Structures are given as structure tokens and as C-alpha cells.
Amino acid sequence: MNIVVLMKMVPDIVEELEIAPDGKSLDLEAIRPIVSERDDHALEQALLLKERSGGSVTALAFESRDVDEVLFTALAKGVDRAVKVSAGEEPLSTAEAAALMARVLPGVPNLMPADLILTGCQGIDDLDGVIAPCLAEHLRTPYLGIITGIETKEAGHATVYKEFAGGSRGQYVICLPAVLGVQAAEKPPRYVPVAKVRAVMKSRTIECVAAPAKEEASQLAIGAMTKPQAAGRAEMLEGDPTAVAAKVVEILSARGLA
């Protein structure tokens, strides 16, 4: 079982997000990138599969700020290879990234064919969650998303579990190779001691691969980006508790709630 995990960096929303002067993108200087949480779950799921059934896991990411730290951490957690793809400075749209990734993967030495390509089913910077299905389309493989569990007992197939609204859970058998969008690994992402990451930084290397020239053109362009505007404010009831209570009753009555 050879598994590729696609990881990417997203803005860390612990920091205040700022709009860039162009009015249609985030100010990248003001943000600090963090690995997409669901990609971290995809990595954990791959490591769990490797522990159960053997094989190899490769973590792969487009080059971006702080991504080395994420790839070294993946190596410390137990992936066999970490690959960084340089695709120039220009940010890629989701569709562009998927199309480019489909052309990058065959060019990475000794990587393809992979049995499973896992990635997060969504990223906070792209809630549509379309990169995995787009990639599957380019690679002509099956795709399933919102995955919360994977079993690989039979050759050529995987049993995957998908969550639905209301707590329902579906079980599917999917032909391999396949692309899966992981919502949550079967266990929370593991902790790796910092000393181990530091040791890996000295003893292991991240493989660097140059992406072919971008041919794809995005069909969508961001027109404008704005911060949320306050539409209205809560009314604060202040003063004598009896008067406040009477006002509360009045408001509830007016809305048919009392």
C-alpha cells in the first residue's frame, strides 16, 4: 500500500486576518501559515494505515512559507518521504493547484502509481472542498470525501467510511487507486516530541521537485474581499432588575414566545 498525503498551508486564524491593499486577497505578510487541520488528519490516517498494513507514506506539499517545518514534522511522525514542489511565487487557485498537481505527481521519482492519495476534505481558505475531486478527475480515479475511516484489507480495494449529516455513516468499497478527502482520522493527530523533529531536521532531507510550467488558467477570479460588516447590534437592557424583567417579558411577548 503506497499512500501519498497532500498537505498545504492555510492562514492561522489565531492572528487577525488583514486584507491586502489590492482589496481582493489576504495580506500574506500579516498572516502566519499553519498546516491545514484536515490535511493533518489525512496524514494521521495514512500513518495509521501504514501501522496496520505496512507500505509507505509520502507527504507532499507545494512550497510555501513554513512548509519545511510541517514536512520535517511529518518525517518525525513516521512518513517515509517528504516532497516539496516548487511552483513559482504566484498563488494557485484550487482548480489550478489540482490540475498542476496531477501533472506533478507522475514526475516525482518512484512515487506513482500510488494506491491512495489522501488530503483534507476542506481547507479553511476554500470551504468548497473541491481540490480532491478535481485531482481525481484529472487522474481518472474514483473519489470520496468527508471520510472518517479507511480499511485496506483486500488487494485493489479499500473500505471507507463517510459521514453524513445527522450522525449517519456510510460504508463504501472503493477501487484503488483512489483519491480520498479526509474529514477526520480515526484517532486525533499524534504528538511528536520536539527533540525528534530536531533530530530529523539534522538527519533527513526534504526532496525538492520543480513543477512543470503552469498551463491551467483559473475559471474564477476573486472580485473583492472584505471584512465582515456589523449589520446590527444587540440591545443591552440596563437598570433596575424589575424594569429589565418587565422589558424582557414585553420583548418575548411581542415575538410570541411568552
Add this chain to the structure above:
Amino acid sequence: MASTMTALAGDTPTLTLDNLLESPRGRDLQTCIQCGICAGTCPYGDAMDYPPRRIIGMLRAGMIEEVLTSDSLLHCVTCYACMAKCPRGLRLTEVLLPLVKEQVFARLPEVPAELQKALTNTLRYGNPMGESARKRAAWAAGAAPPVRVLSADPRPVDVLWFVECYTAYHPRGQDNCRATAKVLQALGVDFAILGSEEKCAGECARLAGETGLFDTLAEANLKLFGKYTFSRIVTSGAHAFDAFTHQYRLLGFDVPVEHTTPFFASRLDALKPLLTRKLNHTVTYHDSCVLGRHNGMYEEPRNLLKAIPGVKLVEMTHNRIGALCCGGGGGGMWLDTFYKAKGLERLADRRVREAVATGADVLAVSCPYEVSRFEDSVKVLGYEKQLVVRDVVELLAEAMESPGTP
């Protein structure tokens, strides 16, 4: 960087658990008389499969794997009680237990979720709460007079005030910050803070077994200290004080370090005339494990409290070297859920019950962990109308207000 444990031991450049018993410090451990005082005084000793006495016995018998795959040492809140009371003077909390705990931590099948989050946050944001590093000095915004931040005004300064995480971010810690700034300013101390550049000193990460995280934080802070010129460090963090005093020294750091409480206590003559407001409190003081048992600072906080007009100081049954731990050290701050799941009493609850039994209406503390830990216990145990928790410095600042201040 060499492992801090290696540096700590100091007697062999490659001291590990494997060769510990061949080293001079390790040979000391061979002198353990297996009396069991360590196990008896350990606040969670009865919850450990292998309390310190048994760990020593097992290591001597070569049962290393059994020790390292047990989670016993996750119950060690590094309160220094075993070390303080060992009749052979063995440096348990300083040497043996951290060496074992580092190995236990590395082998944990799963790091307890709360602890994992705190460690991950500390690595990424420099504080265990996961708050933005940029907001580390948010408490100082609008302070009057303003608090000097070195990145904005890098001129040499006498006192570098290392604020530390819980003081900088926790709402009650921020009360302590404002009080500390007020007392420093009233004493005319030339001081400045590091603001968003400061990172957790890392002591509790180290004693939780995450020595690599400690190394990373210490490297960052030492590099930062090298950027500025100052005569001494004064810190609000009892654990930061401990780290700078004992661990950072081994990494070449040689600037004088004081904790805020002894720093103010040594200036009591200048402080006394400023303490004009009568507080009318019966106060009991909780000895921080690191200030007390590890550094012998029992009287300094008490001297400050006694100098406050209207304060009557009463002692809990367990005080000074015998004080009960709040349970926050060695990673215990983020293991409450782990202990709860094992059906163990929260150590802070035990301590708050003892404080209430004194009849005091104020539980005074000197470590920023303790305010949140004890306030939680006061609420959970239903003592909100009987007891409040205050840092000693908060009480000093309160006593400096004009008598008519509400």
C-alpha cells in the same frame, strides 16, 4: 544543543538513563535506603504504580523497560517534596525523575489531549494557551504611565521584567501584570518588557518530559536576551525564575535573576511608606513549590504580607517545606482531565480546603498558575463567599491605593 539533562547532570557529557547509575550522580542513587519517604510525601504517590522509591529500586534491579512504559510519572507534578525530604539528600526532582520522565514521555502511546494541546501551542505561539504571540503585551495597552517595550525602545534598562505566559494572557494574570507595573513604577524601578518577542521559559514543558521543546524555547529566549542590554531579570513566573536560575545557567546564561516577590521583599524599606491603605484581611500564604522547596524563599512573601496594614497572617497546617502542591507543575497544569479520568482529586481542591480551614478570607500566592488553579477550586467547592485568591503583588498594589479607593 546538548540535552539539558546532559548539561544538568554536569558530571558526564553523555549522561542518559542508561549510564546514569555509572555516573557520580547516579552512584548517589545507589545509596537510596528505600525508606519510602519520597513515596509517602508525594501528593499523587498513592496513585502511581511505581512511586519514586520503587522507580529507584526497579532501575537498580535493571527493570528499566517496566519503569519507562508505565504512566506513573505523569502523576509527578515536580513539587520537590520528595527531594526536600529525602534523608539521603538525593536530587530526585532535579536529576532522576526528569531523566525518567523524558523517556516515559517519548514512549507514551498517546500524549493526553490537554497536555498535547498545551505543548503544541507552546511550540507554535510561545504560550500554552494558543494565544497570538502578538497579543502578549495586550494587557499593557493603554497603561498609564506606559510600560516600555524593548522592541520599540531598545535603550539599555536596569530591570528586564520577564512577564511569562499566565501573567501575560490569563485575565487574572493580567491583573497581576497591572499590579506589578504599578509597584515597579512606585518604587522608581527602571524596567521594560519584551512584549511579543517573549516566549514561555519552558520549565513546565521540560518537567513534563518535553525536553526538546524546552531546548527550543531556551534557545529563542537566550538569543532574545542577547539583543538587549539589561542588568537583571525580574520575572512574575515562579517556574520561569526556576528555569533561569537553574537550567538557563547551564546554557551559559549568567545575568542575575529574581522573582517579583523576593525582588519587592528586598525593597521593603522603600515599599513600606507606600503601603498606606488598610486592607483588613486575614491572609494565608500558599508556598509555591519552586520558590519554596526548590529555592528556599519562604519568608520573603510573608514579610511582604506582614508589611501590609490590616493584614493578619495565618498559616495552613502544611506550610513552608511541608506545603501541599497546587498540582500545576511538571505539566500538571494540563493534566487535570487525565487525573480526573483516573478518579483522582485535584490537588488544588485539597489545598483550598486547607486554606478555608484557617478561617482566612484571602489565599495569597506567588505563582501565576496558582491564581487560576485555586480560583477554579474555590468555585467548584463552593467557597466563593469565604475566600478570594490574590497574588502577593496584587495585595501590595491594593495597599498602595489611596484610602478612599473602592
